[in-house]
Amino acid sequence: DTAVSQTPKYLVTQMGNDKSIKCEQNLGHDTMYWYKQDSKKFLKIMFSYNNKELIINETVPNRFSPKSPDKAHLNLHINSLELGDSAVYFCASSQDPTGGYGYTFGSGTRLTVV
Amino acid sequence: GQNIDQPTEMTATEGAIVQINCTYQTSGFNGLFWYQQHAGEAPTFLSYNVLDGLEEKGRFSSFLSRSKGYSYLLLKELQMKDSASYLCAVRRGSTLGRLYFGRGTQLTVWP
Numbered sequence: 001d002t003a004v005s006q007t008p009k010y011l012v013t014q015m016g017n018d019k020s021i022k023c024e025q026n027l028g029h030d031t032m033y034w035y036k037q038d039s040k041k042f043l044k045i046m047f048s049y050n051n052k053e054l055i056i057n058e059t060v061p062n063r064f065s066p067k068s069p070d071k072a073h074l075n076l077h078i079n080s081l082e083l084g085d086s087a088v089y090f091c092a093s094s095q096d097p098t099g100g101y102g103y104t105f106g107s108g109t110r111l112t113v114v
Numbered sequence: 115g116q117n118i119d120q121p122t123e124m125t126a127t128e129g130a131i132v133q134i135n136c137t138y139q140t141s142g143f144n145g146l147f148w149y150q151q152h153a154g155e156a157p158t159f160l161s162y163n164v165l166d167g168l169e170e171k172g173r174f175s176s177f178l179s180r181s182k183g184y185s186y187l188l189l190k191e192l193q194m195k196d197s198a199s200y201l202c203a204v205r206r207g208s209t210l211g212r213l214y215f216g217r218g219t220q221l222t223v224w225p
Contacts, residue, residue: 004156033213041199043157043215055210090156097210102147105156 003027004106006091012112013081020077021109023091031055032074033092033103034066043090049074050097081113118216120202125222126192134187134219136202145205147213148176148187152198160200161187189221197223 004025013019025032033056034046048056052068063079078085091106117139126132138146145164149157163169163178163185175188187200199218206212 041151041218043201043203043218045212045214048210048212056212058212098144098207099205099213102159102162103213105158107156108154 002107004091004093004104006089006106006109008109009107010110010112012114015081015083015113017081018077018079019081019111020075021089021091021111022073022075023106024073025091025093025104025106026072027093027095027104029093029095029104030071031094031097031099032068032071033094034074034076035090035092035105037088037090037108039087047074047076048097055097078111083113086111086113118202118204118214120200120216120219122217123220123222125224127224128192128194130192131188131190132192132221134189134200134202134221136185136187136216138183138185138202138204138216140183140204140206140214142206143180143204144207146176146178146185147203147205148174148185149201149203149215150198151201151218157201192223194223194225197221 031050033048037043046060047066049068065077068074088108092103094103120136148160151157161176168177173190178185201218202216
C-alpha cells in the first residue's frame with residue numbers, strides 16, 4: 001500500500017491552462033503539505049493543511065489554490081499556468097502540525113508547461 | 115529567513131566513509147532532518163536531531179550542534195545504492211512544523 005499517493009505522475013500542458021494534482025494519504029496523519037522542487041532540486045514548502053484547514057501559505061501566487069475535502073486528501077489546483085510553474089510537486093504528510101515524527105512524501109508530479 | 119548550506123556534490127568509493135556537512139542560520143529552530151532522494155523519486159526520511167549530539171542508525175549517523183548551527187550526516191560502508199541526493203532540512207516553529215530544505219548534496223559512489 002502506498003502511504004502518500006499523487007496523481008498524475010507526469011503532466012504536460014500549455015501556458016494559460018488550468019490543471020489539478022491530487023494527493024491522498026492512508027497513514028491517518030492530521031497534516032498535509034505541498035512542496036515544489038525546481039530544476040535546481042531546491043525543495044520549497046508551499047502550503048500546509050491540518051484537518052482540512054489551511055495553516056501555512058508561503059507567499060504562493062493566488063493562481064495556486066489548495067483544497068482539502070477531508071484530512072486524507074489535499075489537492076492542488078493551478079490556474080493560468082506559466083512556464084515558471086514547471087517543476088516537480090511533492091505532496092507530504094505528518095502525524096501532527098509540528099511535524100515532530102517526520103514527514104512522508106509522495107512520489108511527485110512532474111509538471112511541464114510548454 | 116533561513117540559510118541552509120551544504121556542498122553541491124561529493125564523490126566516494128564503495129566501502130568508504132563520507133561526511134556530508136550542513137550549516138544553517140534560522141530563527142525558531144526546532145530540529146534538523148536528513149532526507150535521501152534518488153533521482154526521480156520522493157525524498158525518504160533518514161534521521162532527525164533536535165538535541166546536540168550524535169544519533170546512530172545502522173550505517174548512517176547524524177550529528178547536531180545547535181550553538182554552531184551545524185550538522186553532518188555520516189555514511190559508513192558505502193554502497194553503490196547510496197548514490198543519491200542528501201537533503202538537509204531545518205524545522206522552524208514549535209507549533210507549526212515548517213520544514214525548510216537546503217539544495218541537497220549529490221553523492222556519487224564509485225566501485
